[in-house]
Amino acid sequence: MRYLPHTNSDRQAMLESMGLHEIMDLFTDIPKEFHTKLGSLDLPDALSEAGIVKKFTKAAEKNRHAGNTRCFLGGGTYHHFVPAVVDYVISRGEFLTAYTPYQPEIAQGTLQALFEYQTMIARLTGMEVSNASMYEAATATAEAALMARRVTRKTRTVIAGSVNPRYRTVTENYLSRLEGDYVEVAMGEFGTDLSQVIDAIDETTACVIVQYPDFYGSVYDLAPLREACDAHKCLMVVAFSDVSAFGLIESPGAYGADIAVGSGQALGIPMAFGGPHLGVFACKQKYLRQMPGRVCGLTTDADGKRGFVLTLSTREQHIRREKATSNICTNQGLMCTAASTYMTLMGDAGLETVANHSAAALDLLVSKLPNGVVAADGAHYNETVLTFASQEKRDAFISEARNNDIFAGIPLETIEKGAEQIDGNRHLLVATTEMIEEDDISDYIQAMEVAL
Amino acid sequence: MSNTTYSATSGIQQEERLLFEHAHEAPESISLPGVQGKAPSSLDVFKRKSAANIPGLSEPETVRHFVRLSQWNHGIETGFYPLGSCTMKYNPRVNEQVARLPGLAHVHPDQPEDSVQGILGLLYELQGWLTEISGFKDVTLQPAAGAHGELVGLMMIRKCLDARGEQGRKKVLVPDSAHGTNPASAALCGMYTVEIKSGADGRIDLDELKKHLDDDVAALMMTNPNTAGTFESDIKEICQLVHDAGGLVYGDGANLNALVGVARPGDMGLDCLHINVHKTFSTPHGGGGPGAGPVAVNDTLKPFLPVPRIEKDGDVFKVVTEDKQSIGSVLSTLGQTGVYMRANAYISAFGHNHIHKIAQDAVLNANYVLSRLKDVYHVPFEGLCKHECLLTDEWQNKHGVKTLDIAKRLIDLGFHPMTVYFPLIVHGAMLIEPTETESKETLDSFCDAMLEIAAQCEAGDTQALHDAPVKPIRRRLDETQAARKPVLVWSD
Ligand SMILES: Cc1ncc(COP(=O)(O)O)c(C=O)c1O
Numbered sequence: 001m002r003y004l005p006h007t008n009s010d011r012q013a014m015l016e017s018m019g020l021h022e023i024m025d026l027f028t029d030i031p032k033e034f035h036t037k038l039g040s041l042d043l044p045d046a047l048s049e050a051g052i053v054k055k056f057t058k059a060a061e062k063n064r065h066a067g068n069t070r071c072f073l074g075g076g077t078y079h080h081f082v083p084a085v086v087d088y089v090i091s092r093g094e095f096l097t098a099y100t101p102y103q104p105e106i107a108q109g110t111l112q113a114l115f116e117y118q119t120m121i122a123r124l125t126g127m128e129v130s131n132a133s134m135y136e137a138a139t140a141t142a143e144a145a146l147m148a149r150r151v152t153r154k155t156r157t158v159i160a161g162s163v164n165p166r167y168r169t170v171t172e173n174y175l176s177r178l179e180g181d182y183v184e185v186a187m188g189e190f191g192t193d194l195s196q197v198i199d200a201i202d203e204t205t206a207c208v209i210v211q212y213p214d215f216y217g218s219v220y221d222l223a224p225l226r227e228a229c230d231a232h233k234c235l236m237v238v239a240f241s242d243v244s245a246f247g248l249i250e251s252p253g254a255y256g257a258d259i260a261v262g263s264g265q266a267l268g269i270p271m272a273f274g275g276p277h278l279g280v281f282a283c284k285q286k287y288l289r290q291m292p293g294r295v296c297g298l299t300t301d302a303d304g305k306r307g308f309v310l311t312l313s314t315r316e317q318h319i320r321r322e323k324a325t326s327n328i329c330t331n332q333g334l335m336c337t338a339a340s341t342y343m344t345l346m347g348d349a350g351l352e353t354v355a356n357h358s359a360a361a362l363d364l365l366v367s368k369l370p371n372g373v374v375a376a377d378g379a380h381y382n383e384t385v386l387t388f389a390s391q392e393k394r395d396a397f398i399s400e401a402r403n404n405d406i407f408a409g410i411p412l413e414t415i416e417k418g419a420e421q422i423d424g425n426r427h428l429l430v431a432t433t434e435m436i437e438e439d440d441i442s443d444y445i446q447a448m449e450v451a452l
Numbered sequence: 453m454s455n456t457t458y459s460a461t462s463g464i465q466q467e468e469r470l471l472f473e474h475a476h477e478a479p480e481s482i483s484l485p486g487v488q489g490k491a492p493s494s495l496d497v498f499k500r501k502s503a504a505n506i507p508g509l510s511e512p513e514t515v516r517h518f519v520r521l522s523q524w525n526h527g528i529e530t531g532f533y534p535l536g537s538c539t540m541k542y543n544p545r546v547n548e549q550v551a552r553l554p555g556l557a558h559v560h561p562d563q564p565e566d567s568v569q570g571i572l573g574l575l576y577e578l579q580g581w582l583t584e585i586s587g588f589k590d591v592t593l594q595p596a597a598g599a600h601g602e603l604v605g606l607m608m609i610r611k612c613l614d615a616r617g618e619q620g621r622k623k624v625l626v627p628d629s630a631h632g633t634n635p636a637s638a639a640l641c642g643m644y645t646v647e648i649k650s651g652a653d654g655r656i657d658l659d660e661l662k663k664h665l666d667d668d669v670a671a672l673m674m675t676n677p678n679t680a681g682t683f684e685s686d687i688k689e690i691c692q693l694v695h696d697a698g699g700l701v702y703g704d705g706a707n708l709n710a711l712v713g714v715a716r717p718g719d720m721g722l723d724c725l726h727i728n729v730h731k732t733f734s735t736p737h738g739g740g741g742p743g744a745g746p747v748a749v750n751d752t753l754k755p756f757l758p759v760p761r762i763e764k765d766g767d768v769f770k771v772v773t774e775d776k777q778s779i780g781s782v783l784s785t786l787g788q789t790g791v792y793m794r795a796n797a798y799i800s801a802f803g804h805n806h807i808h809k810i811a812q813d814a815v816l817n818a819n820y821v822l823s824r825l826k827d828v829y830h831v832p833f834e835g836l837c838k839h840e841c842l843l844t845d846e847w848q849n850k851h852g853v854k855t856l857d858i859a860k861r862l863i864d865l866g867f868h869p870m871t872v873y874f875p876l877i878v879h880g881a882m883l884i885e886p887t888e889t890e891s892k893e894t895l896d897s898f899c900d901a902m903l904e905i906a907a908q909c910e911a912g913d914t915q916a917l918h919d920a921p922v923k924p925i926r927r928r929l930d931e932t933q934a935a936r937k938p939v940l941v942w943s944d
Contacts, residue, residue, distance in 0.1 A: 046803030060555025062570030093529030177642030274561035274785025276742035333740025347508015434486030
């Protein structure tokens with residue numbers, strides 16, 4: 001077996017040095033009745049390396065992917081450009097095959113990359129501090145709700161119906177075993193009506209969670225929410241699905257968010273059929289000690305040189321156990337390194353260009369919609385809802401687009417079920433990035449014209 | 453006795469500034485594809501008032517910056533990494549190659565099912581293999597890491613108890629040797645924990661367990677082999693006792709590497725088990741993640757598995773998003789599928805004919821290390837160990853040397869230290885997990901280094917231990933300072 005260095009004579013020598021005869025002598029502490037007959041598991045025969053490549057290539061060829069289609073799918077995962085350098089950096093064995101930096105003297109690479117990540121995420125989201133990642137956006141949102149309970153010592157959670165339904169589901173699930181109300185505010189439209197959200201806040205509310213840009217891609221003024229949160233002494237939590245927006249539009253922090261959470265997948269991380277992605281978690285400095293997850297901090301070494309360590313671990317499970325701020329241990333570390341590398345390559349200017357191109361593509365698409373298809377009102381970043389005359393028409397378009405190697409969008413009812421604004425399965429959630437070219441949009445519109 | 457082949461030296465290691473300290477203005481930004489226009493004017497009022505201040509370096513500078521940083525890291529590809537409870541085994545490179553195939557890496561999670569049959573097939577196949585290897589009836593791939601799996605397992609246990617009309621049961625028994633995530637997950641699930649004191653042999657003491665078994669008990673969370681590296685041989689009785697009291701048994705599978713192909717937790721009476729695929733199934737740790745924490749279940753818990761999940765209907769793979777008794781979902785997507793591609797490739801490389809060699813060689817290596825060190829380091833619990841062995845610093849304490857000094861000295865000798873100060877049931881724990889992918893030569897040179905350290909202690913020649921490490925780019929870092937005045941972001 002090519003991953004195992006021992007020869008049989010090594011094994012024999014090692015056993016003999018311990019006064020043993022065969023390797024199974026090392027398993028006598030496991031009751032006999034639980035011994036599996038060696039070789040009896042229902043698994044296939046071992047594959048050679050070439051066999052593995054062949055098997056995976058064959059499976060991969062059965063899938064369509066962003067490389068051989070035009071991908072207008074969003075809903076929390078976006079096909080942005082991934083520069084070659086990002087994948088190179090995270091393929092370096094020193095980053096890829098290191099554990100959590102528990103021995104900081106020999107993990108300064110990971111630690112400095114994390115410190116740079118935290119800094120850049122704080123700047124991009126306009127927040128004061130960032131942790132070193134959560135699993136992904138939905139669990140980050142749930143953790144924000146939990147953190148708000150600790151900070152405010154209140155238990156009611158208010159969440160806008162325009163937050164990604166998947167983030168809502170997971171948040172509700174996390175909260176459902178704890179005391180306290182979970183209130184979803186139905187929006188009745190493809191956008192966010194802040195006044196309804198604000199009306200739902202009361203004195204017992206721990207936090208209000210909104211998404212910005214919201215699940216439908218809509219961008220709106222968050223300022224009134226800050227005032228309402230101050231009035232009721234609750235935390236303002238802003239979630240997001242595509243962090244690339246903040247290369248262009250005002251950040252959650254600029255609106256006074258207490259906690260900003262969402263997906264950092266846009267920062268150089270492939271879609272990978274849903275993971276691994278990157279859960280971003282940033283907050284105000286004053287709430288730091290209630291923040292979940294690992295953080296990296298600056299310090300000095302015995303010679304007075306600057307260095308980095310994991311810090312504030314008294315919040316964490318390995319020290320605080322059942323009183324920890326979260327149970328998270330393994331996080332998405334390597335994805336932070338990817339995001340750091342990506343942001344370094346982009347800089348402010350590159351990030352702004354990504355956002356401009358992403359938004360310009362949607363704008364172009366919407367401007368060319370034929371009669372019979374309507375886009376949601378208001379300002380949008382790179383995602384919107386298209387409404388067709390009927391499900392038949394919509395589905396005819398989806399399949400015509402598909403014939404032209406286009407994934408036209410996500411039928412809204414597959415993610416969001418039962419919302420008031422969804423009348424008939426005739427809505428399509430469509431997203432664009434800088435990977436969509438003008439030609440792709442022409443083909444998209446043409447497919448629409450053919451189908452309708 | 454120093455071994456020049458393995459000892460640390462310093463070659464050209466460059467100091468490297470923070471990104472934010474690079475002096476010059478950002479160069480021309482990288483050229484980007486797409487619609488070359490500007491965002492629509494409807495967004496004008498929402499524009500950032502000031503730039504985020506993300507530095508932006510040219511491509512060559514970016515590469516050099518991160519490559520230099522990488523060189524300050526120790527990884528499993530650089531050397532031995534015997535971190536107990538972490539299973540730092542070699543991460544096969546072919547797994548990285550196949551996971552990056554465009555048809556796997558660039559697939560959107562909401563593509564129509566007929567366009568993702570290939571990847572669904574690989575995930576479905578892995579579900580079957582994980583179920584078979586662990587000895588359970590089914591598995592969920594949704595949990596993103598071990599701790600997330602713990603939460604999912606406990607959610608299923610609570611739901612199962614609810615279905616039995618036993619809503620009141622909220623007590624979770626956790627051995628004092630358990631990993632911190634166990635009690636933290638119980639709290640997150642709205643339950644409370646009671647710690648059970650380990651017996652003199654480091655294992656669960658049946659009489660102690662019995663004392664805590666009553667009508668409030670929802671579950672026992674146990675790790676087997678436990679975090680002291682020994683097998684809980686009373687496993688059958690333990691499960692029986694908990695079940696008789698009306699509770700369920702949660703298995704923390706972080707130590708599954710000791711059992712792969714040799715014995716199956718599902719056969720022993722556990723109700724579920726999380727598997728850390730970033731440990732047992734060789735997916736890389738990435739400096740902290742990502743991993744994945746699938747949970748395997750028996751028939752009792754199967755109805756409560758999370759959605760979405762993958763099922764097979766004839767020749768077609770389907771994603772099931774609703775299921776009446778399910779605990780619902782705990783992630784936006786099916787799971788960390790990129791991680792699972794690597795796990796699938798790993799198991800493929802072993803097959804039924806070799807898979808047991810993982811546990812065999814892992815256990816052989818740990819016992820070999822134990823046998824070479826047991827005369828010079830205190831072994832708190834006698835007998836066979838499984839995939840890792842536990843020592844303490846008791847004999848070195850009398851020379852003023854602590855576990856931390858030993859760990860730091862190992863760095864100067866060219867080795868990543870073992871896990872230190874865990875488990876908490878012994879003073880000054882040193883938990884050594886060599887894994888099956890290390891050669892006898894590596895194990896011997898590590899043991900030689902450990903013997904050298906012990907000999908230095910005996911000789912009272914301990915200065916080098918207290919000063920260590922001196923070879924890496926940084927010496928001991930001041931953790932108190934970092935925590936007292938936390939600086940988590942750079943300000944220019
Ligand atoms: C015994 C044990 N249980 C649980 C965990 C948590 O797993 P993860 O880090 O994947 O969340 C770990 C990992 O460190 C562990 O060693």
